Amino acid sequence: MSAGNREGLTDPNTVLLCPTDEVLSTGSPVLVVIRGERLGARLDISGGPLVIGRSSESDFRIAARSVSRTHCRVSQQGQSVWVEDLGSTNRTFVNDEVIDRRQLRDGDQLRVGKTVLKFLGPDNPEAHYLAEMHESSIRDSLTGMYNRAHAMQVLEEEFRRSQRLADARLVLAIIDIDWFKQINDEIGHLAGDAVLVHLARVLGKALRAGDTLARIGGEEFALIMPDTSLQEAHQACDRLRQRVADESFLTDCGKRLEVTISIGLAEATPQMTEFRELLGEADSHLYDAKTAGRNSVRSRAA
C-alpha cells in the first residue's frame, strides 16, 4: 500500500534484534510426507490414533479423489505402530504391498492415493534432517517468520475447523507497515530489511499461544487467531499496534526510526465458503485503516 508523505522517520533510541532459531524436536515416531502435497509435513503418532483421508474431519487430510474420506488409521500400541485400512476404495499400501492391517517398521513407506509417507522410528537420524528441511521450507529467510505458503495452509485448516465446529471462532489480521517505501527510499533497502527483522521480533514477542504469524508479502504479515472473537482480536491488535508505535527501530546504519503499522481484521462466518474470503475482507479493512490515516486497526466492528 502507499500514498502521501511521512515525516519524522528517524528517532535516536533503538536496538536491532534478530529472530531466534527454533529448536526442532524429534524423538517420537513420525510419518513424514516424502511425496505429494505438503512435502515434509510430519505427523506425530505418539499423540493418539491418526486418521488419514479426504474428509475435513481427518487428522491428516489429503484432498484428492483417489483418497477415501476416511482412508486409513495409524496408531501406536505399546512400542509398535500399526496402520489399518478403513475400507478405502483404492486401498492402502506399505512398500507397494496392499495391506489391511500391518505393523510399521523404521523406513517403511505408506502410500495413500499418490501421497507417500515415510515412517521413521524415534531413533532414526533422518527424522532430524527431514524436520530441518521442512522447517526451512515453511520459513521466510529474512525474518525467520512462517512464509506465505505455510500461512495459507494454516488459514485453510483453521477455516475448515471453524466451519465444522459451531463454537470455533477464527479471526485473520493482515498487518502492513506504514510508509515502508519511504524508509527504503530515504535510508536504503538494508535499513528496510533491518526494520522487517526488528518488527518480526516485536510481533513475535506479543504472540499468544495458538496464534500463527507469517510474512505474506514484502511488508505485509498475517496473524491467524483461532478461538478468538472479533472484539478480542481487535483489542489484541490494537495493543500490538501501540507496542510497535512505542518501539524504537534501529537500522543497519545506526539511524533510529519510528515505525507504525495498520491492521485489517476479518472474522470467519458461516456464510463464507472458502478461506480466501477472509483475506479479501481483512484486506479491505486494511485499506480502510490506511485511508483513515494509518497507525490504526479496522474491522467490521470498527
Ligand SMILES: Nc1nc2c(ncn2[C@@H]2O[C@H](COP(=O)(O)OP(=O)(O)OP(=O)(O)O)[C@@H](O)[C@H]2O)c(=O)[nH]1
Ligand atoms: N527493504 C525491503 N523492502 C521491501 C521488501 N519487500 C518489499 N519491500 C518494499 O516495500 C515497499 C512497499 O511500498 P508500498 O506498497 O508503496 O507501501 P508503503 O510505502 O508502506 O505505503 P502504505 O502501505 O500505503 O503506508 C516497496 O518499496 C518495496 O520495495 C524487502 O524484503 N525488504
